[in-house]
Amino acid sequence: xxxxxxxxAKIYGVLLRLFPQDFQNEYKEEMEDVFxxxxxxxxxxxxxxxxRAFFFELFDLPVNLLxxxxxxxxxxNNMKAFxxxxxxxRAALMAALGMMVGWVLMNxxxxxxxxxxxxxxxxxxxxxxxxxxxxxxxVLCGMMLGIAAGVDGHAFLRIGxxxxxGGILGHLVNVPIRMVNTGILARATTLPQWESELVxxxxxxxxxxxxxxxxxxxxxxxxxxxxxxxxxxxxxLIANAVGILAGYFIASGVSSRVYPYLGFQPSYITWSIMxxxxGGILGxxxxxxxxxxxxxxxxxxxxxNSGRRQPVRxxx
Amino acid sequence: MDITNSRDISPxxxxxxxxxxxxxHGPLHGYAIAKEVQAMSxxxxxxxxxxxxxxxxxxxxxxxxxxxGEDPEPDDGGRPRKIYALTERGEFxxxxxxxxxxxxxxxxxxxxxxxEK
Numbered sequence: 001x002x003x004x005x006x007x008x009a010k011i012y013g014v015l016l017r018l019f020p021q022d023f024q025n026e027y028k029e030e031m032e033d034v035f036x037x038x039x040x041x042x043x044x045x046x047x048x049x050x051x052r053a054f055f056f057e058l059f060d061l062p063v064n065l066l067x068x069x070x071x072x073x074x075x076x077n078n079m080k081a082f083x084x085x086x087x088x089x090r091a092a093l094m095a096a097l098g099m100m101v102g103w104v105l106m107n108x109x110x111x112x113x114x115x116x117x118x119x120x121x122x123x124x125x126x127x128x129x130x131x132x133x134x135x136x137x138x139v140l141c142g143m144m145l146g147i148a149a150g151v152d153g154h155a156f157l158r159i160g161x162x163x164x165x166g167g168i169l170g171h172l173v174n175v176p177i178r179m180v181n182t183g184i185l186a187r188a189t190t191l192p193q194w195e196s197e198l199v200x201x202x203x204x205x206x207x208x209x210x211x212x213x214x215x216x217x218x219x220x221x222x223x224x225x226x227x228x229x230x231x232x233x234x235x236x237l238i239a240n241a242v243g244i245l246a247g248y249f250i251a252s253g254v255s256s257r258v259y260p261y262l263g264f265q266p267s268y269i270t271w272s273i274m275x276x277x278x279g280g281i282l283g284x285x286x287x288x289x290x291x292x293x294x295x296x297x298x299x300x301x302x303x304x305n306s307g308r309r310q311p312v313r314x315x316x
Numbered sequence: 317m318d319i320t321n322s323r324d325i326s327p328x329x330x331x332x333x334x335x336x337x338x339x340x341h342g343p344l345h346g347y348a349i350a351k352e353v354q355a356m357s358x359x360x361x362x363x364x365x366x367x368x369x370x371x372x373x374x375x376x377x378x379x380x381x382x383x384x385g386e387d388p389e390p391d392d393g394g395r396p397r398k399i400y401a402l403t404e405r406g407e408f409x410x411x412x413x414x415x416x417x418x419x420x421x422x423x424x425x426x427x428x429x430x431x432e433k
Contacts, residue, residue, distance in 0.1 A: 023373065026373070027369045027372075027373065029395060030346055030369065030397070030398060031346075031365050031366070031369050033346075033347070033395055033397065034346045034347045034350065034365050034368070034369075035365045037347045038347070038350070038365065056362070056364055057364050057365060057366065060364035060366055060367055061364075061366050064364075064366035064367055064370045065366075067370055068370055068373075071374075
């Protein structure tokens, strides 16, 4: 029985690490002690009660984690916790990679899985699955920007939350746009090929620019509060527009060369180029080159040695 | 007391109310609060450890409770346990809630006279 209690308490201790750091510093030890006492109490009756006590805690934990993280976010003055000023090239590369992977996944899901998913899932489940997949690129892009900025674990949650919020909002706003697009595209099938292709790219632009606007807003807010939100909403829109257009023409050239060898039109090449360009542009604006000192999550980093960043003591 | 409008703090959530009531008879440590709440509610309310501590944290921040020291010799011989007690502000809030509940009970009783038979 002792082994069971110790094992369960250890798992609980690990789960408590999901709480914000300041909460852990203040309450983690106490919570572990109280939980162990609860388990010992339960063990006096039966082992089943020990397991039940653990699951009771487990089910209650997510809500409390959310409450604490949200409380922390509120405390940090509208998320203005760190500057979005990170090295330009690093941010551009990382964001490009994140967005590229996200857009390719979005394309692959759309092409290969959504048709079968539509038959398997109920309409609302299908809509939810679609929303998650279309939110993925901005979350990935945000995570990569977070890595570029060298933020800590809790900041990733914050970035993920606001990036996802931006993505979801963009997806919801896109619902009527998509409906209009479907009608336009249906009519465009009777047009000559180049006109039909033009309509296709314009409808795609409308959808992706909407995503870009809200994705940029979400990321901008996570990194730089309201000021960043407005600035990066516009940058996001432009980044997606340029990414889609430039990516489309570049990819047309690439795929026309690759197509004869492959025997099929690889749309993921188009999407990876478009995603890399859109993410790269977004990341480029997030970065600021040759900054001597970047303040990230309350820590100062000395970049004068142009290598690894060394934390420096802040002098007030 | 700087609370000008009791509507700002009342009604309290069930968890908050139970925790404040459990501390009304004297300071207790976290585990004792959980046990007291369970006993008071006749096993109807069981607080998970995470709910207990997120609520205690909020009450500490609001200044409704305070830490008054540590249990020097815990029963299990483990780490000393932190002890929590109601503050003057907490007592005031509990009083406000008591008045509200009493008024509510009176209202229900007056409106349902004769219906119980």
